[in-house]
Amino acid sequence: MRYVAPSTLEEASAFLVDANGNGRVLAGGTDLLVQLRAGMANPDTIVDVKHIDELMTIKEEADGIRIGAAVCGQAMGEHAGLNNTWPGLVEATELIGSTQVQGRASAGGNLCNASPAADSVPAMIAAGAMISVYGPDGHRELAVENFATAPGKTNLKEGELITSIKLPKPAEHSGDAYLRMTPRTEMDIAIVGLGVALTLDSEGTVTAARVGLGAVAPTAMLVKEAGDALVGSKLDDEALERAAEACRKACNPINDKRGTIEYRTKIAGVLLKRVAKIAAERAGS
Amino acid sequence: MAKNHVTTTINGEPVEFLCETHETMLDVLRNDLGLTGSKEGCGSGDCGACSVMVDGRLACACLMLGAEAEGRSIETIEGMAAGEELHPLQKNFVKEAALQCGICTPGVLVAAKALLERNPDPTETEVRYWLAGNLCRCTGYDKIIRAVMDTAAEMRAN
Numbered sequence: 411m412r413y414v415a416p417s418t419l420e421e422a423s424a425f426l427v428d429a430n431g432n433g434r435v436l437a438g439g440t441d442l443l444v445q446l447r448a449g450m451a452n453p454d455t456i457v458d459v460k461h462i463d464e465l466m467t468i469k470e471e472a473d474g475i476r477i478g479a480a481v482c483g484q485a486m487g488e489h490a491g492l493n494n495t496w497p498g499l500v501e502a503t504e505l506i507g508s509t510q511v512q513g514r515a516s517a518g519g520n521l522c523n524a525s526p527a528a529d530s531v532p533a534m535i536a537a538g539a540m541i542s543v544y545g546p547d548g549h550r551e552l553a554v555e556n557f558a559t560a561p562g563k564t565n566l567k568e569g570e571l572i573t574s575i576k577l578p579k580p581a582e583h584s585g586d587a588y589l590r591m592t593p594r595t596e597m598d599i600a601i602v603g604l605g606v607a608l609t610l611d612s613e614g615t616v617t618a619a620r621v622g623l624g625a626v627a628p629t630a631m632l633v634k635e636a637g638d639a640l641v642g643s644k645l646d647d648e649a650l651e652r653a654a655e656a657c658r659k660a661c662n663p664i665n666d667k668r669g670t671i672e673y674r675t676k677i678a679g680v681l682l683k684r685v686a687k688i689a690a691e692r693a694g695s
Numbered sequence: 696m697a698k699n700h701v702t703t704t705i706n707g708e709p710v711e712f713l714c715e716t717h718e719t720m721l722d723v724l725r726n727d728l729g730l731t732g733s734k735e736g737c738g739s740g741d742c743g744a745c746s747v748m749v750d751g752r753l754a755c756a757c758l759m760l761g762a763e764a765e766g767r768s769i770e771t772i773e774g775m776a777a778g779e780e781l782h783p784l785q786k787n788f789v790k791e792a793a794l795q796c797g798i799c800t801p802g803v804l805v806a807a808k809a810l811l812e813r814n815p816d817p818t819e820t821e822v823r824y825w826l827a828g829n830l831c832r833c834t835g836y837d838k839i840i841r842a843v844m845d846t847a848a849e850m851r852a853n
């Protein structure tokens with residue numbers, strides 16, 4: 411096993427291509443090192459991407475904020491612009507592991523590990539985030555909800571890596587939020603994770619809403635019907651219940667000792683209501 | 696396979712070492728450099744006994760490759776005391792018996808020092824959340840939290 415630390419995207423991609431399917435990108439290593447040590451991964455080449463500037467910076471652009479794929483959760487939490495515009499996404503990212511894990515774990519790694527319960531993913535879906543990918547065929551972009559294809563599987567092709575995640579600039583009176591349900595309060599994996607991003611008009615009526623739902627299906631997903639159910643309402647009980655029902659309908663969870671199918675499904679609806687209210691409070695202030 | 700040749704800084708001193716790619720930073724510290732203060736409790740990022748600072752951020756040395764240390768600055772528990780003079784956190788851990796077997800202690804101290812550098816006046820809740828990734832099988836945490844709170848107060852006063 412060899413370790414390489416390229417400083418450009420071109421070199422990183424070339425190392426992955428050379429490794430012929432046996433190369434792995436290393437960002438914070440909080441998933442990859444666990445897999446290496448458990449013998450679940452045995453790559454020929456480890457490509458450390460933390461020396462590529464583009465992957466390590468958060469950049470404010472005219473139409474949004476671009477987060478380098480390997481920026482750690484703690485650095486996202488320290489970024490004022492990101493906290494002001496997408497506090498829900500910051501909260502979701504900060505839920506990943508302990509302080510020690512926060513000093514290393516990245517949003518790019520959370521996406522590529524493709525756990526159905528990855529905490530930052532539903533929040534990114536709600537935010538309408540776009541993923542920038544670089545590979546042998548150059549650059550391409552795709553929506554976060556189209557990235558994971560199955561647990562542990564993504565739509566990255568050989569030689570490709572994520573370079574950054576772009577968050578749009580929110581419209582005025584917008585807010586986002588994320589909550590997860592875990593059996594323990596810290597250091598646990600979500601049995602449901604739910605993010606909402608919405609926009610209000612001057613009367614407090616919802617004009618746009620997106621709902622991202624995780625841990626209740628093989629991949630995190632956009633629940634379009636839930637967002638649609640909120641639009642046109644002032645988050646009255648009836649609209650919230652319709653959106654909650656859409657979330658419950660979207661559930662196709664596993665059954666395990668941490669959460670039964672019935673429980674996970676019910677909680678998806680409960681979280682929708684709570685998270686929508688927090689997002690609306692933020693949008694109104 | 697050729698070993699990785701790594702040039703790094705550990706506790707302010709320049710250090711060079713050779714390591715295999717699969718060796719973690721914790722393996723290198725303990726087995727190659729004789730810095731056995733950092734402990735391996737789990738090897739999977741769950742217990743925090745291996746906590747070190749990497750370029751000013753807290754990290755689990757068990758979840759970092761030794762090769763990644765190239766060009767970085769690493770701080771371990773061995774760098775915490777100034778010679779014979781213990782750090783205020785270390786003094787208070789001794790004074791208030793905030794340790795029993797001591798396996799978790801180096802990691803707790805490194806993590807607590809990182810907290811007090813960012814936030815000299817943390818609430819008890821903030822201390823508990825910050826240290827949530829440092830598991831202790833012995834003390835029941837109360838004495839640890841109290842020693843950190845007392846040290847914070849003492850350091851603010853001085």
Ligand SMILES: Cc1cc2nc3c(=O)[nH]c(=O)nc-3n(C[C@H](O)[C@H](O)[C@H](O)COP(=O)(O)OP(=O)(O)OC[C@H]3O[C@@H](n4cnc5c(N)ncnc54)[C@H](O)[C@@H]3O)c2cc1C
Nearest residue numbers: 435437438439440441442507516519520522528529572740
């Ligand atoms: C103690 C502990 C607690 C945890 N708690 C949580 C939690 O509460 N919630 C949660 O969601 N996760 C949790 N995790 C999992 C993990 O920390 C996250 O998934 C994290 O975001 C992974 O990021 P990383 O940068 O460390 O990824 P890495 O381990 O570096 O990489 C993860 C995977 O993605 C690939 N990869 C990384 N970056 C790229 C890129 N730019 N392009 C292409 N491929 C890439 C790697 O090859 C690897 O397969 C926890 C892990 C630990 C050890």
Ligand code: FES
Nearest residue numbers: 736737738743757
């Ligand atoms: S040994 Fe590193 S976290 Fe337990």
Ligand code: FES
Nearest residue numbers: 795796831832833
């Ligand atoms: S003192 Fe024994 S684990 Fe903490």
